[in-house]
Amino acid sequence: MACAQTGSGKTAAFCLPIVFGVLREGSKRERHPSSRRTACPSGLVLSPTRELACQIYEEAKKFAYQTVVKVAVAYGGAPFGQQVRTLEKGVDILVATPGRLVDMIERDKVSLRKIRYFTMDEADRMLDMGFEPQIRKIVERMDMPPSGARQTMLFSATFPDDIQRLASDFLSDYIFLAVGRVGSSTDLIAQKVEFVDDKDKRSFLVDLLHSQGKNGSVGSKQGLTLVFVETKRGADALENWLLRSGFHAIAIHGDKVQMERERALRSFRSGAIPIMVATDVASRGLDIPHVAHVINYDLPKSIDDYVHRIGRTGRAGKSGLATAFFNGKNLSLATALVQLMQEANQQVPSWLGECAEQSGSHSHGLARNRRANRFGGNDFRRGPKSSNRSYSSSSSYRDAHTYGSGENYYADPPSTDVYGYAAADSYLSASHGYYDAANNNSRANESDGYGTSHGSVMASGWE
């Protein structure tokens, strides 16, 4: 179970080991004994959205470049037959969205019986209410080898406790790996919050875009702006409004046919259309290099969604800007937003601090939970109290607690702040289990020698 901030390079972190594993074991590209046409990949990567599946596929192909490893993609909204024909030629690593995968398995086009590497990207999203039944079906009822017989990797920038608990059903004896402050946004993103009433949002947005420059592009020609709204209808309406106001804008949401979605993304990515209005379909995983500004025209309900949305900028060591329109409807988010901004060294407007205080004990409670859940490599197996525990010595902690597998496996931080966020750059990792490289600037060069039974664990930051 691996957590690292948005834009820090998780795709490579799961693709490379799979490609390496397939190469090491020799690409067999097996077919099902009873049906020569059924593909039996050894690696499976699941993604919550079609666009993200395509992006992972493109990345995985690069990592497998000039090797015998074959990568394929299967996602809904695109012609079934075409994808099947590719699979029939043989595939080692299949990247898929859950719905299309289930369809392919049920039609005997794919079998999971040879899976050795199973990855869920955006795993917390994959295991929330929307996807969990499908994932359970894929993992538990579709011939996939059991958890001990395959390597299972779950990746996300956010990992709430309840989802971790659920995820452990799919894992056996696993390591929790955290790089950076889990669930937090990177301080490469400058976060601004403006108080804007619903009725003023359009004119506020237009002013903001005008101040950015011609056509709403940020700075240089390629500076792109991504505007998040709550609903599909809202996305279309705002796209129309922006077009009528003289901006080049395009909308992307789940009600558009796949070709339109892909066209929108292509035009935005290339800079031909510098403003994209999106629902949460574009909030996770998408890596669009020149997104300079993310605007939360409508704030999401959960702070984790906010973290993923603003994470479309400030990627791969670059800086970015995120602006949120906040009003009375967003009070329940105030406390978590204030905390998040403080943790990322952002200036919090005094009125927002007051909103957080006014929003009352309910959200304070939420915030406390979040704090306990978020930092210091917040492996839920450590228990809720761990965030406030002071670690006087690693051995006393190790003696006091043992998790799941019955092994002692800790990487105890020499010191933690009140969030349980380890201040140290790196520290011991024991034989198995929990590992936390707590500093985003963790030093790859100094991180050798973390002897784990899985081999050494490298934590690479941006410096």
Ligand SMILES: Nc1ncnc2c1ncn2[C@@H]1O[C@H](COP(=O)(O)OP(=O)(O)OP(=O)(O)O)[C@@H](O)[C@H]1O
């Ligand atoms: N070692 C590296 N050096 C430079 N760039 C890198 C490195 N690793 C990854 N990148 C680049 O960083 C960008 C972000 O990577 P990636 O999309 O994998 O992030 P992520 O952690 O999965 O983010 P998210 O949580 O938003 O899905 C990509 O453009 C990728 O090519």
